Amino acid sequence: MAKLYLTMSEELPAPVRDADLAIWWPSRTVSAEEVRSWAGWSGTYLLARGDPDVWHAYRPNLSEWPSVALVVGQGRVWRFEKRYLAVIDPDTLMIPEVSRALALAGVAILISYGHDGPSPFLHPLWRAAQANQIFALRIGPEPRWYLPCEVDPAEEGVQPCRPEPGGWTVDFDFAQLGDARRRFPIQQGLRPSLYKSQAWWPHG
Amino acid sequence: MADQLPSVARFALKSWLSWRLRAVPSSRDAVHAPRLPLPHDRVKIGAVQWDATPVTHAEEWIRRVEHLFQQAQRTHCHLVVFPEYIALSLLGVVMPQQPSAQVLTDDTIRPLLRALAPAAYRFWYRWMQWFSRRYRMVTVAGSALTVHRGRVLNVAVIFDADGQECLSQPKWHPMEQEMRWGIQPGAGAMAPPYLPWGLTAVVCHDATYFETFRMAEAQGARIVAVPIADPEARYTEGKARRGCFSRVQDVPMVGVVAANTGQLFGVRLTGKAGIYVPAPLSPDGTGILAESAHPLGEGLVTAVVSLAELDAYRQQHRARYPLPPAEFLDALYQFDEETRA
Numbered sequence: 200m201a202k203l204y205l206t207m208s209e210e211l212p213a214p215v216r217d218a219d220l221a222i223w224w225p226s227r228t229v230s231a232e233e234v235r236s237w238a239g240w241s242g243t244y245l246l247a248r249g250d251p252d253v254w255h256a257y258r259p260n261l262s263e264w265p266s267v268a269l270v271v272g273q274g275r276v277w278r279f280e281k282r283y284l285a286v287i288d289p290d291t292l293m294i295p296e297v298s299r300a301l302a303l304a305g306v307a308i309l310i311s312y313g314h315d316g317p318s319p320f321l322h323p324l325w326r327a328a329q330a331n332q333i334f335a336l337r338i339g340p341e342p343r344w345y346l347p348c349e350v351d352p353a354e355e356g357v358q359p360c361r362p363e364p365g366g367w368t369v370d371f372d373f374a375q376l377g378d379a380r381r382r383f384p385i386q387q388g389l390r391p392s393l394y395k396s397q398a399w400w401p402h403g
Numbered sequence: 404m405a406d407q408l409p410s411v412a413r414f415a416l417k418s419w420l421s422w423r424l425r426a427v428p429s430s431r432d433a434v435h436a437p438r439l440p441l442p443h444d445r446v447k448i449g450a451v452q453w454d455a456t457p458v459t460h461a462e463e464w465i466r467r468v469e470h471l472f473q474q475a476q477r478t479h480c481h482l483v484v485f486p487e488y489i490a491l492s493l494l495g496v497v498m499p500q501q502p503s504a505q506v507l508t509d510d511t512i513r514p515l516l517r518a519l520a521p522a523a524y525r526f527w528y529r530w531m532q533w534f535s536r537r538y539r540m541v542t543v544a545g546s547a548l549t550v551h552r553g554r555v556l557n558v559a560v561i562f563d564a565d566g567q568e569c570l571s572q573p574k575w576h577p578m579e580q581e582m583r584w585g586i587q588p589g590a591g592a593m594a595p596p597y598l599p600w601g602l603t604a605v606v607c608h609d610a611t612y613f614e615t616f617r618m619a620e621a622q623g624a625r626i627v628a629v630p631i632a633d634p635e636a637r638y639t640e641g642k643a644r645r646g647c648f649s650r651v652q653d654v655p656m657v658g659v660v661a662a663n664t665g666q667l668f669g670v671r672l673t674g675k676a677g678i679y680v681p682a683p684l685s686p687d688g689t690g691i692l693a694e695s696a697h698p699l700g701e702g703l704v705t706a707v708v709s710l711a712e713l714d715a716y717r718q719q720h721r722a723r724y725p726l727p728p729a730e731f732l733d734a735l736y737q738f739d740e741e742t743r744a
Contacts, residue, residue: 354639395736397593400728
């Protein structure tokens with residue numbers, strides 16, 4: 200079981216010592232120095248939003264946490280606990296091929312932002328989580344954790360994040376994704392030969 | 404897999420079913436409605452929710468199907484969509500009535516379906532074709548099992564308002580349970596959609612995959628009918644929303660779900676008939692134009708869709724969210740199905 204901590208505070212929050220991953224998402228621009236000082240006492244993987252499309256990312260030992268940019272759309276991918284996590288902008292999420300490619304490449308957590316709209320099932324992150332059986336975090340006024348319906352006790356595939364002083368937390372277990380894929384195998388049902396034979400994209 | 408049904412039993416059941424399903428539509432008094440031109444923009448659609456409980460007489464099945472056609476006619480529908488496996492209720496005419504006999508194992512279902520599917524398919528096809536002509540209604544007849552070149556396929560069929568078949572589409576992504584029952588995935592290319600609406604049909608689990616809708620869109624589809632029979636004992640909105648509803652948000656289309664519900668040989672089915680569009684095209688922003696109130700039971704929900712509004716929205720959507728380049732997609736689908744299975 201792993202723990203994700205999210206804070207949207209404008210200033211550094213109180214220490215969170217048992218988180219495996221912390222995300223700092225203030226509305227203002229934060230500097231690398233501020234993030235490093237925070238990392239000094241939190242001792243966890245850290246992601247913080249700097250300027251738009253700039254991310255400050257550190258490992259628990261304060262070394263830089265390297266990432267790669269998406270080849271299509273806006274977003275970055277980090278290696279995390281033998282899997283990957285990706286931050287992706289909402290417009291890119293609207294192209295379902297991107298999250299399909301990320302999931303097939305091993306991304307297990309997708310992070311984006313925005314509002315639910317009239318229903319949580321309308322957010323493209325929820326769709327990406329269901330279509331690819333991965334976890335997803337929507338950052339916003341009421342953050343949501345999306346997970347495959349098969350491993351959600353309510354079978355809705357969406358849970359509120361748990362409020363904590365200064366932010367929210369989510370407990371998750373990557374083993375749940377394997378469980379969901381065994382119970383409702385979507386990836387095994389993909390038919391690449393059919394898709395290539397009736398490609399909706401121009402043949403190269 | 405062990406064949407738990409002796410061939411003599413299969414033959415007897417097959418003959419018995421053919422006999423019980425011998426009713427043919429009357430050639431007299433066939434047409435029950437005037438022939439009207441099809442609208443090009445505002446199309447009224449009816450989506451059927453069906454109670455799967457096996458029938459004891461074929462006439463009961465015919466009467467219920469006709470009642471739904473009449474409802475669609477009364478509400479001035481141009482198009483009516485029936486659910487997946489609607490013909491399986493017909494197997495009740497040869498099944499013993501004891502509750503224990505209504506629960507079948509995978510090993511029993513497999514040979515049973517292969518033996519009985521063709522007779523049920525012929526009956527379903529014949530009557531749906533006749534009703535579509537009788538009520539002058541474009542009809543997505545749902546889907547039924549058939550044996551084609553030795554392979555059991557789950558096929559959706561569309562009839563035009565003259566009762567002519569205009570599209571036949573096998574299910575491309577059978578569920579794991581269906582594979583255990585011997586149902587194989589369709590292999591052929593998607594047929595061109597029915598014009599002028601750009602109507603096509605894909606079957607149930609096909610709508611779990613946005614790829615299906617991309618292929619349909621590339622063929623010119625604008626309305627995708629999705630006959631379903633979800634083997635979910637408990638209906639939840641989340642599970643229901645991850646099919647057609649989500650796909651029309653990914654790939655802008657009108658999605659029409661017709662749902663088979665109730666108990667069918669020990670399998671509990673739940674689902675709601677519904678008509679879905681991209682959220683900005685629905686008056687309340689929910690993406691839902693019509694949906695049945697309960698995930699069990701029988702009835703019809705209807706809505707009017709504007710294809711002109713859909714076309715305008717699609718143009719904007721394509722401009723804002725373009726397809727990734729060809730080399731990206733070539734790479735995405737380079738893996739081998741066998742190694743992933």
